[in-house]
Amino acid sequence: MYKVFINEKKLSITNSLTNAEKNIRFEGLTSLEIAVDLLENTSTPEINIYGENPTEIWEEFSTMFKKIEAAGGIVKNKEEKILFIYRLGRWDLPKGKLEPNEKLDEAALREVEEETGLQELVLEKFVNTTFHIYKEKRDGKEVKILKGTHWFKMQYIGNEIPKPQIEEGITKVEWINAEEIREKVFPNTFNNIKLILEESLSI
Incomplete structure (x- = not known):
């Protein structure tokens, strides 16, 4: 199964009918x-595209967009709290676009360091990739972007206080525990962030 968010609404690509509000045969x-x-x-909230070969359907789908790759971190500290940034009125995980010829794990570490000021990070493992679609203006034309963000689990072993990267619009960096994530983060974050947290932390 493939999942991508468009306007915070989920498009799934699978090999069968699901309980999505609308199913469309490929x-x-x-x-x-x-x-x-x-x-x-x-106002359709969720669509499932189904067909015999979801991978082929996804490859066809990907041709409709300009693709951008990013990477980020799900960072735990010694107290099992997760590192969040607050940017433009929403909670988010530290992440950012890959630089030319940069490896995914290197980009994830770099972005966490840059956006939070923390350096004593231990890379643990790759978790999954989330996708969303957005539009931006390029040379006066509207371009649709398919952005894939590759997420890695990390451990922070230091004692520094995190500092937000103000020039990137980040106003807060906080360690938040699992219970607070449900109460504080989930009501005010992106569906991709909910998805990756649920997959990686079982919260």
Whole structure:
């Protein structure tokens, strides 16, 4: 199964019908274009595209967008709290775009260091990749971007107080425990962040 968020609404690509509000059988590129249009321009909250080979469908879907890769960290400290940043009114995990020829794990570590000021980080393992679609203006034209963020578990073994990277619009960096994540973060974060936290932490 593949999952991608469009306007914070989920598009799944699977090999069978699901309990999504709308299921669309894959019958070529038009099926994908219809699904994206519905999620962008109607109140439809979730769509499942289904067909015999989800990987082939995903590859076809990916051709509709300019692709950008990013990487980030799910960082725990000695007290089992998770490191969050607060940017533009929402809680988020530290992450950012890859630099040319940069490896995924190196990018994840660099972004966590830059956005939180913490350096004594131990990379543990790759968790998963989340995807979302957004639009931006390039040379006067609107371009649709498919952004894949590769997430890594990390451990912070130091004692420094994290510092927000103000120039990137980050106003707070906080360690938050599992119970507080449900109460404080989930009501005010992105669906991709909820997804990766639920997958990696079972919260």
